[in-house]
Amino acid sequence: MQNHSNLNDIGVIGLGVMGKNLALNIADNQYHVSAFDLDPVKVNGVIQQEKQERAGLEPRILGCANLTEMLASLTKPRILVLSVPAGAPVDGVCSALISAGIESDDIVIDTGNSLWTDTVEREARYKGQFVFFSSAVSGGEVGARFGPSLMPSGDIDAWHHVAPIWKAIAAKVDSSTGLPIERFEPGNPVTEGEPCTTYIGPAGSGHYVKMVHNGIEYADMQLICEAYQMLHDGLGMSAAEVGDVFKRWNKGSLNSYLMGISAEVLKQADPLTGKPLVEMILDKAGQKGTGLWTAVSSLQIGCPAPTIAEAVYARAVSTQKSLRLQLSQKLAGPNAPAIDEAQKAQLIEALESALYCAKVCCYAQGFQLMAMTAHEQKWQLNFAEIAKIWRAGCIIRATFLQSITQSYEDNAELSNLLMADSFASALSEKQGLWRIAVATAVMQGIPAPCISSALAYYDSYRCETLPANLLQGQRDFFGAHTFERIDTPAGEKYHLDWSAKERTLAKV
């Protein structure tokens, strides 16, 4: 709980979209906050917002003109939350804090989307000057204000110090249903339920888990976008009609925050033209890097995550608008067969199943990637707990995370979510419809890179034998790279002398 001196409990540095809302959330939970941003307008903004929201009550947020003033306003050991852009600004604030007189047992929590390896380096670099701790945050503006999902990692003593505040401000889940308890009322935070925060592990692990969260986020968003294109371009439905389909899907197994907001975006009219807003938004996707980092990490460690990688490529191809415009006039597509009303209903049903199956695959990829990296880094990640803290507050929150939680509670060592009986049987049952959706997209010439790459992922894991046997033969042919045989012990290497007339086989 808050201290009873006239010093504040916590400082927030960086009062942009996330920092301002985190400060207000912390203050709602009875803590006294010191707030600083390079821009004094932002400092004043948070003070004014608190004044408005808690009119007539004693303020809990103090604006600071500089970091020296902030350090002097806080109880020791100080807790300082950084909410600044990832990269150089994080080190900029850390250096400024050192100049301002931060002490060795003060705790600096980086809540931005920092690259996890930077976090590992920073913990070591600042040792002795202050405790560099990290807690990735998900939930966007509203999550930060009323309850985000928080992924803390680093020094365990620092965590014990920070935990009461983190548990208070985190999103909450009803433990009996696994559903979010949501209340978006300033001054009236949710205090009941299970908080969506758990100690993830050593330095860097929390940012790694958040990075994979964002990789899954990219894939989940792209899957929904592909369904929109198939319904809109393939079946000729209006944006609002697609929004209605998404609203219906959001009541079933596809229920998620992203499905809900997609329906809202599709049903929104443009205030300027009255047309569907989505049709007035330029089709060039932005990105800040976390999806790319996830794909890179999957390639580096050798974990198949094609759906996540395809989602990053889909954003990249979207930005090449002028090339797409030229090629749209140059390249032929199929003569798509007409689709009648009865087929349309069947395709909508097929697409719902396809989306569910592909979504399971992108979570399977993300969780397997975390498991492989945890093994390499010697982190003890608790996947049931990670799935639990993603059930509310974060961007990928979905009812289906309760089933993932259950799968890891049943078997903490699950090698891949597709091995869980519940998911294996659901995908086995729905895969026929998934294939119809992918085949329809192909026949209509509509790109569906994530829905179809997820199906290839599923089919690859179903194959007892892949054509990698031929591939190994090719490698041995041109580069004497050797191969293993199926009838000799694992690890024994063979080479065929391809260029010799006799083509003799040798054990190497």
Ligand SMILES: NC(=O)C1=CN([C@@H]2O[C@H](COP(=O)(O)OP(=O)(O)OC[C@H]3O[C@@H](n4cnc5c(N)ncnc54)[C@H](OP(=O)(O)O)[C@@H]3O)[C@@H](O)[C@H]2O)C=CC1
């Ligand atoms: N927006 C989102 O949905 C989410 C964002 N994040 C991450 O959280 C972090 C913050 O994001 P967001 O709030 O959106 O970003 P914003 O750009 O909105 O806010 C960052 C703030 O930090 C300020 N700032 C920059 N450098 C300093 C400094 N040296 N000292 C004090 N203040 C400084 C900026 O001031 P100025 O503008 O004047 O430079 C700005 O007000 C990022 O790492 C982001 O990736 C994480 C989850 C969700």
Ligand SMILES: O=C(CO)[C@H](O)[C@H](O)COP(=O)(O)O
């Ligand atoms: O972390 C987040 C949500 O979880 C941020 O919203 C993030 O900025 C989204 O990534 P991008 O801008 O690359 O789409």
